[in-house]
Amino acid sequence: MNMRKITGLIGSVIMAVALLLVVIAPKLVAAPEYAKWGTIAVKETQRHYQADIIDYLHVGRTNLAADQAEEKFKLWIRTKDGNEFGVFVYIRFNPLQDTAYTIRFERAG
Numbered sequence: 001m002n003m004r005k006i007t008g009l010i011g012s013v014i015m016a017v018a019l020l021l022v023v024i025a026p027k028l029v030a031a032p033e034y035a036k037w038g039t040i041a042v043k044e045t046q047r048h049y050q051a052d053i054i055d056y057l058h059v060g061r062t063n064l065a066a067d068q069a070e071e072k073f074k075l076w077i078r079t080k081d082g083n084e085f086g087v088f089v090y091i092r093f094n095p096l097q098d099t100a101y102t103i104r105f106e107r108a109g
Contacts, residue, residue, distance in 0.1 A: 032058070037073075085108065
């Protein structure tokens with residue numbers, strides 16, 4: 001095999017691998033455990049404050065008991081009249097059954 005054919009073959013292999021990474025890799029990334037609760041936090045905050053969400057932060061999870069945990073989020077919101085402020089959202093849930101108990105809002109600062 002001459003050098004030109006080898007170079008062409010290597011280039012084709014590299015392109016095929018790159019294409020596979022672009023197509024397959026995003027599907028291999030799993031959503032974080034808190035994703036479901038983050039979606040609920042955003043939707044409930046929008047509904048509660050009638051506001052747009054400007055920024056989102058997952059603060060963390062606290063395990064309270066074997067059947068109870070709490071996710072904490074900090075959302076920055078803008079109300080319809082233009083006021084901006086932070087809101088902590090606490091979602092208590094049963095991690096074994098994946099069901100929510102309570103949602104609590106606390107204005108930051």
